[in-house]
Amino acid sequence: MSEEKIQIKGISEGLLVTLRGDRWKDAQELIISKIDQKAEFFQGAKIVVDVGELSLKAADLGKLRDELSTRGISLWAVLSRSETTLNTAQMLGLSTNLGVHQNVQKQKKGSTVFEGDSAVWVEKTLRAGYKVETKCHVIVMGDVNPGAEIISAGNILVWGRLSGSVHAGADGDQGAKVMALNMVPTGLQIGDRVALISAKKRKSQPEVAYVFENEIIIDGWDTQKNHKGDL
Amino acid sequence: MSATVVTITSGKGGVGKTTTTANLAVALASTGDKVCCIDGDIGLRNLDVVLGLENRIVYDLVDIIEGRCRLRQAMIRDKRLEELYLIPAAQTRDKSAVSPSDMVKLCDELREEVDWILLDSPAGIERGFRNTIAPADTVLVVTNPEVSAVRDADRIIGLVESEEKGPVRLIINRVNQALTKRGDMLSADDVVELLAIKLIGVIPDDENVIISTNRGQPVAFEPKSRSGRAFKNIAMRLKGEEVPFLDLNSKDDFFSRLFRTN
Numbered sequence: 001m002s003e004e005k006i007q008i009k010g011i012s013e014g015l016l017v018t019l020r021g022d023r024w025k026d027a028q029e030l031i032i033s034k035i036d037q038k039a040e041f042f043q044g045a046k047i048v049v050d051v052g053e054l055s056l057k058a059a060d061l062g063k064l065r066d067e068l069s070t071r072g073i074s075l076w077a078v079l080s081r082s083e084t085t086l087n088t089a090q091m092l093g094l095s096t097n098l099g100v101h102q103n104v105q106k107q108k109k110g111s112t113v114f115e116g117d118s119a120v121w122v123e124k125t126l127r128a129g130y131k132v133e134t135k136c137h138v139i140v141m142g143d144v145n146p147g148a149e150i151i152s153a154g155n156i157l158v159w160g161r162l163s164g165s166v167h168a169g170a171d172g173d174q175g176a177k178v179m180a181l182n183m184v185p186t187g188l189q190i191g192d193r194v195a196l197i198s199a200k201k202r203k204s205q206p207e208v209a210y211v212f213e214n215e216i217i218i219d220g221w222d223t224q225k226n227h228k229g230d231l
Numbered sequence: 232m233s234a235t236v237v238t239i240t241s242g243k244g245g246v247g248k249t250t251t252t253a254n255l256a257v258a259l260a261s262t263g264d265k266v267c268c269i270d271g272d273i274g275l276r277n278l279d280v281v282l283g284l285e286n287r288i289v290y291d292l293v294d295i296i297e298g299r300c301r302l303r304q305a306m307i308r309d310k311r312l313e314e315l316y317l318i319p320a321a322q323t324r325d326k327s328a329v330s331p332s333d334m335v336k337l338c339d340e341l342r343e344e345v346d347w348i349l350l351d352s353p354a355g356i357e358r359g360f361r362n363t364i365a366p367a368d369t370v371l372v373v374t375n376p377e378v379s380a381v382r383d384a385d386r387i388i389g390l391v392e393s394e395e396k397g398p399v400r401l402i403i404n405r406v407n408q409a410l411t412k413r414g415d416m417l418s419a420d421d422v423v424e425l426l427a428i429k430l431i432g433v434i435p436d437d438e439n440v441i442i443s444t445n446r447g448q449p450v451a452f453e454p455k456s457r458s459g460r461a462f463k464n465i466a467m468r469l470k471g472e473e474v475p476f477l478d479l480n481s482k483d484d485f486f487s488r489l490f491r492t493n
């Protein structure tokens with residue numbers, strides 16, 4: 001029976017562990033016992049866990065991550081069809097899909113159909129202590145409060161007030177942008193550039209931050225302007 | 232009877248969790264409801280002092296959980312208010328003496344006996360916090376209009392939401408109108424805007440709170456004081472009544488007393 005409930009296979013990002021079952025407790029015991037059987041094989045592995053339909057809370061995933069890290073294994077992504085699980089994973093700073101950000105727009109020549117890049121969708125307010133870290137773009141529908149953090153290899157769009165700390169183009173993409181309806185971040189980085197945030201009150205209007213002549217500038221959003229930076 | 236479990240928490244220490252718990256307990260009990268408050272701050276107990284019940288402790292929370300006494304034996308009955316009880320924390324142990332499931336079990340047993348269970352959470356986001364949040368039906372987050380307290384409140388709200396506990400309501404304590412007017416302190420509106428949760432009460436900065444706390448006679452016993460009235464209003468809102476918020480802008484002068492509605 002247990003053979004069907006757990007599958008482990010190698011993928012380019014590490015190991016993909018697929019868990020199937022109704023009870024998280026059983027699934028978790030199964031994965032830990034599997035790992036303990038082949039401790040040497042798993043040592044130092046980066047794993048992605050696919051939990052299917054299971055709806056997991058912060059305590060569940062946090063415990064798994066801790067259990068794995070005591071065995072020298074890092075959990076870096078969680079795949080699931082459950083919204084709760086995906087939200088939890090993002091809260092813990094785990095990636096929720098394997099898509100890698102690509103800087104080129106995916107459009108074939110002559111075609112008018114866009115495939116687009118993948119983005120992480122967060123429909124809630126990110127409070128202090130929450131963290132989203134991903135290779136994809138990030139879209140937040142809600143506020144990003146002081147003490148919350150977003151690290152994205154791509155662009156970051158906040159449909160709300162951005163007062164936390166963000167890092168766009170975290171893999172070194174200086175062309176990344178940060179957009180917010182109300183831009184009052186405590187920390188703002190794009191690529192390897194760090195913005196100097198002035199203490200004076202900013203106007204409450206949509207703004208875009210991008211790198212121009214090696215410095216981050218923040219501009220009021222203007223549909224006439226293309227807000228293109230150095231790249 | 233099936234009680235509502237209300238957890239009072241804040242993240243940051245010193246913002247007035249224990250004072251709020253004591254005053255809400257008094258305010259609820261004086262409406263005739265049966266209230267039991269539990270001090271969740273094991274190792275650093277002080278709800279008993281604020282309620283003026285410290286010299287009546289025989290058994291405590293850990294004694295119940297470890298089976299040295301029955302639930303009823305550890306419930307200290309207040310002599311001023313018939314319907315007010317306290318289960319004190321143990322002073323000689325620490326947070327690890329209790330687990331979240333112990334607290335859920337204890338509250339489930341207690342639910343049948345009273346109308347309200349008020350749980351006073353310790354500061355921090357560790358074991359003690361998780362113990363008090365586990366059985367909660369409603370969570371009251373207490374904060375001061377200070378940037379650091381608001382940041383911690385935001386973190387706590389995030390943690391409570393991730394545990395899927397709620398509803399979460401906000402109490403802003405120690406609002407000093409003079410400082411706010413000069414722009415030297417966050418206003419209640421600023422705090423609500425940032426935290427984006429529903430407000431259930433604003434407590435004005437009032438030296439009577441300190442005096443009454445030190446005497447072990449919570450200010451809610453004197454509903455004429457501004458802060459006492461504010462606690463009373465929160466109790467009424469917890470009971471589902473619509474009570475307008477105190478106008479903190481008004482000086483407590485003759486005219487405002489004349490036109491006061493609440």
